Amino acid sequence: MNLNYTAEQEAFRAEVRQFLHDNLPEDIRLRTEKRLRPDKATTQRWQKILSDKGWGASNWPKEYGGTGWDAIEQLIFEEECAAAGAPRQLDFGLRMVAPVIMSFATEEQKQRFLPGILTGEDWWCQGYSEPGAGSDLASLRTSAKRDGDKYIVNGQKTWTTLGQHADWIFCLVRTSTEGKPQQGISFLLIDMKTPGVTVRPIIMLDGEHEVNEVYFDNVEVPVENLIGEENRGWTYAKFLLGHERTGLANVGQWKAMMTRLKQVARETKDGQQPLIENTRFRDRLAQLDIELKALELTVLRVLTDEKGPGPQASILKVRGTEIGQNMFELLMEAMGTDAIAHIPDALELDYEGARVGSEHATPATGDYLNMRKLSIFGGSNEIQRNIIAQMVLGL
Structure with missing residues (x-):
């Protein structure tokens, strides 16, 4: 591996650095520098600035509105943003659920969900862990039972980071109890404004409200919000976790x-x-x-x-x-x-x-x-x- 940056890569770094100098609002930079509380409006405002530039999704291909940058350019961009004091972009949408949607969703689902992630209009959170199903995720019990053109979801998710801000949650739900536990899990997108969804805060050791418990009480979710095939959610979850762990x-x-x-x-x-x-x-x-x-x-x-x-x-x-x-x-x-x-x-x-x-x-x-x-x-x-x-x- 060549450990030296090329002249083109250094020129790209200079371009990113100049953009950040000219466009990163001072109040946003100060929040990051002083390690102040993450703010939804601030995060969305910065995402909109990047999106307007065409840099809203450094890891997305151009066909979906991304930059099409290679791995080195993505790394340079992230380094320069961090060095300049830019807030971290919201991974749940950009780096976690978006790659799943791009790879496994229908064309209609791509057109429906990807634009809001790119502009920052839609805030996503992750519904994986449950009480008793954290590292042993395959033992999750949140159920989604098919009823005509909708699923009825009941259960609980926990440690849901920034769920208090979320517009949408991508969830692993149990749609079958037959066979191995991994074989009965589906990947479902749920609107957080749906009746029956309740978010309760968990206050952490540092005194902050960062994570939550999310309860589902007979929540009706359209079948069209299912990603990929029913009972194949474990495959999509592993794909997503690969992107999360890299980040x-x-x-x-x-x-x-x-x-x-x-x-x-x-x-x-x-x-x-x-x-x-x-x-x-x-x-x-x-x-x-x-x-x-x-x-x-x-x-x-x-x-x-x-x-x-x-x-x-x-x-x-x-x-x-x-x-x-x-x-x-x-x-x-x-x-x-x-x-x-x-x-x-x-x-x-x-x-x-x-x-x-x-x-x-x-x-x-x-x-x-x-x-x-x-x-x-x-x-x-x-x-x-x-x-x-x-x-x-x-x-």
Whole structure:
């Protein structure tokens, strides 16, 4: 693999960097820089700006309104967005359900759902995990019973990230109890405004409302919202998880955070020597930097594979999430007393109340607590190691 960027790729990087300089609104950049609470209106506004430029979906083919960029261009774009302070685009629509729709949906379904994802008008969430069916997803019990031209859905999903904002949810539902558990699952798209859908918040360790429980009580869903074939949802779910796990490598975000971490480590606080001069901290930082570079190269190998994300995506998921957790831990240590745990109101841009710590204080401790989830969602890292052993190493 040639590890050097070509002149054309460097020119593309310069184009992206200039666009971000000219078009990323300052209030959006500040929200990202200060790690403030994710905001639906802000996320949708940024997605609309990208969509108007024709850059709304870096990983989509042109025929569906995407950029048609290759893997290197996508990586450059994500790196530059993270470095500039742009908010992360919503993966649930762009990188998770959209590839499933493109690959397995009818032409009518593509025309109905893809445009709203591209512009950011439609906010999607994921309905996979249930109480008692997380890593063992095949044991899910949410049922969808056919009744004429509709399904009647009953059950519960949990850990539904940002479900309180969602317009739509893509769900795995049980349509048959015959045969192996995986054989009776279907992939259904459900309008969150449908009567019988209830969203209840789950408050996390950092005090934030990020995840939810979603209940379905005799929810009527048109049969036309079924993706692909009935009872083939497990196949589509595995396809989707390959894309999700590749995205969880998060290389662009971690590179931007590494830059921030090095800046903090070089700062002098209260007359003390910079933390970067502490040998033990510097060694840990250097090790993390090396691991991040290795992850970046592995991502390039997976993304440039013509077959698309396969079981190798599990490697990216494990290493990306572990690197992220270690990075948040180091940042919390480096921030010291400025790593405030959490002041809910302070996570809004217009907050003018009392603060804890200096003017550089950020919710680094809250972030550290929040990111303990990284090694669990998207399929726990223990499950990913089993996949790697069986399907990559052939053990």
